[in-house]
Amino acid sequence: MKTERIDHVTVVSPDAARAAATFSRLFGLASAPAAGSPDATASAAVTIGGARIEFRTPAASTPLEEALQKGGEGMVALTLEVADLDQAAQTLQRAGIRFDPQTMGGSRALLIDPRAAHGVRLALMARS
Amino acid sequence: MSSAALTRIHHVGVVVRDLEQAYGFWRDVLGLPVHKVATVADQGVRAALLTIGGSEIELLEPLSPSSGIGKFLAKRGEGLHHICYATEDVAAALEEARAKGVRLIDEKPRPGLAGTICFLHPASTHGVLVEYAQPFPDEAHS
Numbered sequence: 181m182k183t184e185r186i187d188h189v190t191v192v193s194p195d196a197a198r199a200a201a202t203f204s205r206l207f208g209l210a211s212a213p214a215a216g217s218p219d220a221t222a223s224a225a226v227t228i229g230g231a232r233i234e235f236r237t238p239a240a241s242t243p244l245e246e247a248l249q250k251g252g253e254g255m256v257a258l259t260l261e262v263a264d265l266d267q268a269a270q271t272l273q274r275a276g277i278r279f280d281p282q283t284m285g286g287s288r289a290l291l292i293d294p295r296a297a298h299g300v301r302l303a304l305m306a307r308s
Numbered sequence: 309m310s311s312a313a314l315t316r317i318h319h320v321g322v323v324v325r326d327l328e329q330a331y332g333f334w335r336d337v338l339g340l341p342v343h344k345v346a347t348v349a350d351q352g353v354r355a356a357l358l359t360i361g362g363s364e365i366e367l368l369e370p371l372s373p374s375s376g377i378g379k380f381l382a383k384r385g386e387g388l389h390h391i392c393y394a395t396e397d398v399a400a401a402l403e404e405a406r407a408k409g410v411r412l413i414d415e416k417p418r419p420g421l422a423g424t425i426c427f428l429h430p431a432s433t434h435g436v437l438v439e440y441a442q443p444f445p446d447e448a449h450s
Contacts, residue, residue, distance in 0.1 A: 181339040185361030186317055189391055191436055199434040206408055206433065207314050207393065228393065229316025229362065235434075254435030255388045258320060260338070260360065275337045296333060298324045298367075299387030 181271045182263035187305060188215070188225070188232040190257035192248045196235035199253070200224035203233060215285025219244040247301075257301035265290065265306040312400035314393035318422055318441045319357060319364035321389040323381050327356055327369040334358055334365060346421050353377045355421050366392070366421070390437035392422055398442035402426050405440075417442070 193199035196214075203209055203226045212232050214223035219242035225234040238244035247256045262268045265288055272279050278293040282303075289305040324330040327345070334340050340358035347354045352375025357364040368389060370378035380389060395401040398417045406412060411429035418425065422441035430437045 181337065183338045183340055183360055186320065186363050189317070189320060189388075191434060193434050202434060206405065206410060207438075209314070228314060231317050231363070233391070251384065252435050254430065254437075255391065258388060271337060277333075277337065294387075298322060298330055298333065299385050300322055 181268050183268075183304070184261045184263055186231045187259045187261045188234045189255055190259070190301075191233060191235045191254060192238060192244055192251075192256045193235050193253050194237060194248070196220070196222045196224045196237040199235040200226055200233075203235075209233070215287075217244070217284070257303065259284070259289070259303040259305055262304045262306055265304065268304050268306075310400070311397035312395060312404050314395050314401065314440070316394050317363045318392040318394035318439075318443070319366040320391055321366040321368055321437075321439070322387065323368050323370075323377055323384075323389045324386050325369070325381065327354055327367055330367050330369075331356075334367060340365060344421070347371070348421060351376065351420075357421065364422075390427070390439050392425070392439035392441050395440050395442055398424050398426060398440050401440045401442075 209226035209228050212225045212227035214225040214234050216223040219239050220236035221239050222237040225232045238248050277296040279290045282289050282291050287305050289303045292302045294301050340360050342356055343359045344357045352371045354369045356367045368377050370381055372378050410432040413429050414426035423443040425439055425441045428438040
């Protein structure tokens with residue numbers, strides 16, 4: 181698999197806009213368009229060196245809300261860009277790793293079983 | 309841009325039970341090359357940096373259950389631990405954070421795996437543990 185870069189880190193927060201504003205103010209990071217997610221009622225993002233930190237306020241009864249309730253506000257997911265998503269899917273299949281194909285901000289993505297990714301909610305996407 | 313500016317994600321830290329076992333996924337499946345491995349005895353951790361583009365994934369294995377990483381593992385299990393930003397001047401970046409009222413873990417920069425580093429307290433940053441790193445000169449990415 182050719183894994184090219186960190187696309188974004190996801191932070192769950194009861195107030196995504198406020199969290200993004202805090203990161204802008206404290207770290208001097210510019211705001212960026214957020215990909216958003218079906219399990220979030222609000223999203224906001226900041227950019228750093230071509231990667232993003234994306235903040236999401238969870239919708240009710242979603243895994244994201246469960247993550248907030250269980251672990252509190254903080255980092256919950258990591259999204260990496262791969263050169264070829266189909267090839268990545270084949271590699272995962274060969275390795276016996278379970279994943280779910282999804283759409284993320286209009287791009288195809290593969291959500292990897294966190295048990296295979298050492299507890300990390302890890303998504304792979306290819307640049308659309 | 310001031311030298312204290314945070315220019316990129318230096319790495320994302322992930323706590324794992326066992327480095328060798330974690331390589332089976334992060335190195336062998338995702339294809340990320342292991343760039344550096346070191347034991348940081350005073351932090352109670354064995355760590356590996358795996359290159360991804362201009363950033364890295366830092367895998368952290370506790371040396372003992374009583375270390376900070378060992379306690380994290382016992383309480384929360386394997387998973388995301390911290391995010392580290394690169395800066396050209398960690399001391400100046402730390403002073404800026406202090407001036408903005410950020411609660412600090414390290415009052416001054418210290419040597420770490422990623423260079424000269426410091427940690428900020430997650431209480432000031434929406435639960436996210438943030439590290440700043442000024443890479444050692446011979447290890448700086450572009």
